Amino acid sequence: MKVFSKRLVALALGLCAIHATARAEELNVMTSGGFTAAFKLLSPQYAQSSGDTVNTILGPSMGNAREAIPNRLARGEHADVVIMVGYALDELIKQGKVDPASRVELADSRIGMVVKQGAPKPAIDTEEALKRTLLNARSLAYSDSASGVYIQNELFRKLGVQQQVGPKASMIERIPVASTVASGEYEMGFQQVAELLPVPGVTFVGKIPESLQSVTRYSAGIPRNAEHPERAKALLAYLSSSAAQPVVRSTGLDSIPR
Numbered sequence: 001m002k003v004f005s006k007r008l009v010a011l012a013l014g015l016c017a018i019h020a021t022a023r024a025e026e027l028n029v030m031t032s033g034g035f036t037a038a039f040k041l042l043s044p045q046y047a048q049s050s051g052d053t054v055n056t057i058l059g060p061s062m063g064n065a066r067e068a069i070p071n072r073l074a075r076g077e078h079a080d081v082v083i084m085v086g087y088a089l090d091e092l093i094k095q096g097k098v099d100p101a102s103r104v105e106l107a108d109s110r111i112g113m114v115v116k117q118g119a120p121k122p123a124i125d126t127e128e129a130l131k132r133t134l135l136n137a138r139s140l141a142y143s144d145s146a147s148g149v150y151i152q153n154e155l156f157r158k159l160g161v162q163q164q165v166g167p168k169a170s171m172i173e174r175i176p177v178a179s180t181v182a183s184g185e186y187e188m189g190f191q192q193v194a195e196l197l198p199v200p201g202v203t204f205v206g207k208i209p210e211s212l213q214s215v216t217r218y219s220a221g222i223p224r225n226a227e228h229p230e231r232a233k234a235l236l237a238y239l240s241s242s243a244a245q246p247v248v249r250s251t252g253l254d255s256i257p258r
Contacts, residue, residue, distance in 0.1 A: 006061075008125060016173070024050075024051040025227075026044065026053045026228075027054050028032035028055045028081075029043070029055065029079065029080065029082075029083065029136065030059055030079045030081070030082045030083065031059075031083040032085060032145065033194075035107060036056075036195075037194050037198050038107065038244075038247055040056065041247050042132045042238070042239060042248075046238050049238075051236075053233070057079065061084035061088040062085065063146055070092060073097055078084070080223070080228050082220065082221055083106065083219075084218070084219065087217075089219045089220070089221055093221065097224060099224055099229075102229075102232075102233065103220070104220045105256050106218045106219060106220055107248050108255075109147075109192040109215070109218060110193055110207050110213050111147045111193065112191070112204060113190050113196075113204060114177075114181050114204050114206040115189075115202065116182060116184060116187070116202060121203060122136070122188070122205065125209065126209055127159065130159065130212065131159045134161050135161060135164055137165070138187045139186045140168065140169050140186055141181065141187075141189045141190070142177060142178050143172055143191045144171050147191055148171050151169075155208075156169075159242055170186065176191070176199050177196070178191065178196045178202045179201075182201030192216060192252075193207060193253075198251075215254075222236070
């Protein structure tokens with residue numbers, strides 16, 4: 001398998017090198033939070049091999065924020081690639097904004113928790129432990145994207161703590177949840193692991209129990225009006241290659257079984 005993976009890498013980089021012999025292009029990539037850390041590590045490697053310039057545009061996969069990828073596209077902002085939560089990408093495909101044939105599966109993301117650096121790490125490794133931690137918390141925060149919607153609408157209900165926890169829980173828009181924990185505004189924060197790990201000033205406690213997880217699939221596609229669809233296709237092939245997986249996993253994401 002390792003030999004096969006190395007051949008795939010060589011092929012991917014070889015294709016990039018072929019592209020590099022042509023005129024370099026400027027690619028605009030819109031990516032949502034969960035895959036951002038991996039993309040920031042992988043995109044320079046692609047750019048170096050291909051000769052293309054990669055512009056990274058950040059925004060959540062959904063929601064009312066002006067920066068949200070669907071809202072950016074609705075305003076007519078240009079993108080060659082969009083990287084986002086799978087079901088949000090499905091909606092853009094249904095709307096005719098993204099080519100369905102271009103869809104690529106990139107990674108899975110699970111929900112985790114952080115506390116302020118130096119604070120005790122509460123137990124969350126079992127359903128009962130997580131329930132007890134939530135009930136004892138003074139305050140907690142979660143995101144306005146896929147993981148937060150699940151926590152607000154389903155997780156609290158599954159644990160039977162909606163009435164007790166709801167009043168002390170807040171949905172955070174636009175900024176990383178962990179940053180509000182680092183500042184001391186909230187005691188603990190929940191978000192996808194890949195979005196928690198890069199934030200300084202917090203301690204990663206762990207993932208919530210698998211029996212309570214909501215696994216978010218990150219996918220990518222090429223908008224119908226992309227200026228450089230062939231280059232975009234090469235970038236997606238690289239991001240989904242076996243060679244990229246160690247970097248993907250290092251950021252807290254999980255590789256998709258292939």
